[in-house]
Amino acid sequence: MLDVQNIRFGYPGGPEVISGITLSLERGSMLALVGGNGSGKTTLARLLCGLLKPTAGTVNVGDVDTGNPDRIYDVRRRVGIVFQDPDDQIVETTVEREIGFGLRNLGLDVSEVERRVDQALDVFGIGELRKRSCNLLSAGEKQTVTVASIYAMRPDYIILDESTSLLDSVSRRKLIGALDHLLEETGAGLAFISMRLEDVWLCDRVLFLKDGAIGFDGDKVEFLRYLKGQGHPLSGMAHLARELMDSVPHIAGEMAEWPELSSATVSETLIRLGGGDKGERT
Secondary structure: OEEEEEEEEEOOOOOEEEEEEEEEEOOOOEEEEEEOOOOOHHHHHHHHOOOOOOOEEEEEEOOEEOOOHHHHHHHHHHEEEEOOOHHHOOOOOEHHHHHHHHHHHOOOOHHHHHHHHHHHHHHOOOHHHOOOEHHHOOHHHHHHHHHHHHHHHOOOEEEEEOOOOOOOHHHHHHHHHHHHHHHHHHOOEEEEEOOOHHHHOOOOEEEEEEOOEEEEEEOHHHHHHHHHHHOOOOOOHHHHHHHHHHHOHHHHHHHOOOOOOOHHHHHHHHHHHHOOOOOOOO
16 A cells, blocks of 8 residues: 655745645555646655655555655656656657656566567557657657556556646547556556546545645545536536446436536537437546
8 A cells, every 4th residue: 555644744945735635546546636836736646656755754655665766766666757848857869768767776597578568669659669769759659658658567556647748539448448458457556646537436445635745635526526516627527427427327417517518518418429429538
């Protein structure tokens, strides 16, 4: 388990950014971490993977305290993170070398590195990019490569920090499919930092951050009601309605009466649903 107990954090000379957060992430589960700009999402992501150390409280990955400098290698091996801007993460010259970079640092033999690189290229559908210079990739291609690099390392936990923000609908579907494959294959736990409701709906549990603290902790259906009650914008709801119709149709009906959604958008979505073609997940 990735276990966080009452952590606090502030950057030198600044105010406290994280204020008493407690959470847990089990292997095989998907946790959505959402919140507005400045709510502390990215700082929390860096705390979860050991890039930052809490000023109070603890973050434990299994029996490993991320604040223990003698065990930081174990933390990096067990927790992978994908940042919002792939240029902050890519270090190699070509795609195949980038995907293999972390594997080489793990000390795997050449044949195993090659096998995992081949598999990652196949799972993410980017085999044609194998020899491509990373500098020549589009933003979406770069993001896909960074996620594929983490996938290849088989971590116990993966932190995705707004990692779908640069992807088009096709690339996003490939990413979600690859993550499903990884979780099924390895039982990894996933923390999905996003404000796209389509991404939130993939997860088992939702934590909403507000001013560095947890404002909501619960299931995704109640999270929709929480957003409405707090007056937050409901962007992405039209896409989400397609899945809601199957899983919790009473919520989809309730959505149609929410003033934040235009009747045209809701009608268009329900017409598509009514025709029996639910379309692909976007």
